[in-house]
Amino acid sequence: MEVEQEKPSLENVQARQQEKQREGEVVIVEEEEEQQQQVEEGEENANVLQFMDSMDAYLTLIHSLSSTLRQGWLELASARHSMGASRVNTVLLDHKFHPAATTLLVTQDEGKVDSMKQHFTLCKWASSGNEKCSLGEAKSGQDKLHPQLRHRASSQLYEEKTSSEYKASHEVDDQVQKERSKSLSVFGTLVSPKLRAAQLSFETALETLVEIANTRSAVLCAFDKVNKKLGGSKG
């Protein structure tokens, strides 16, 4: 009699254990789903933030470009006023064969294999094989001339290295100045300083435009990601 009473209690215990195990599994699955949802929400928030940041950068750059162009137009108008309208005219433009001195380097974003995001780099005054694709190239040699970096042990070697870099950066600057003068020579040998200032303003505008081009592709890329998520949530 006692043995028969023990059997149902053992079965009950086993049944309860199985129930608890099932409940435990359900809880684990729910926790995993919750974690995955949190990760997805985090990714969505990151995409939206990236989109808003790139939009803000785009608008800021557009405003900067507007003010740079205004300055350039004003300087051009001053040059036309001092040199005469006939000397600053599109009639004087060179229609003989000549390659562009300022070009762009286009590369594909290497972040993702299937990314459609492209990257533009400005190469200013790149004719005659002298490419100045990075704005920091000419400055890097000058930065190393900082006197605090000199040590007695390698001072001579360091001085030789810095002087050669200094000469190289000077050569690059000279070449750039030659290209600038060549571009100005279309409007005559002696040009107004305002025309030179206009040239520099439009060079700055070009740099801003390249940044705008890169930011534009970032905006469209981020927009596509946000749009996909919205489309997925609606569907």
Next chain:
Amino acid sequence: MASRAQIPTSNSALIAMIADEDTVVGFLLAGVGNVDLRRKTNYLIVDSKTTVKQIEDAFKEFTAREDIAVVLISQYVANMIRFLVDSYNKPVPAILEIPSKDHPYDPAHDSVLSRVKYLFSAESVASGRR
């Protein structure tokens, strides 16, 4: 891999311009001007005598050329061929709308902003323009 279009990478791609005289002269001073062996230039100067057809043809030519990476177009000129500019969706060459001397930048007509505008309001882009 063959089905997905590749972005052409280029070591020395050009910047094309469709803009007013002062803007074109300014950027030519910055060294952007290119004349090839057939005496074709990478710019079109838009004035009062320039027709919409000429602007359309220049836009189509510059966007079809493989050696051009960016097309700068004055916003007021882009408004004349808005349907062409908005229907263009290739990554390269990139179309950048710039302000002009007589027509300041208007964000309402920017093609990039008009594409993303609907995320900020309940109206669609098409209904916003009507």
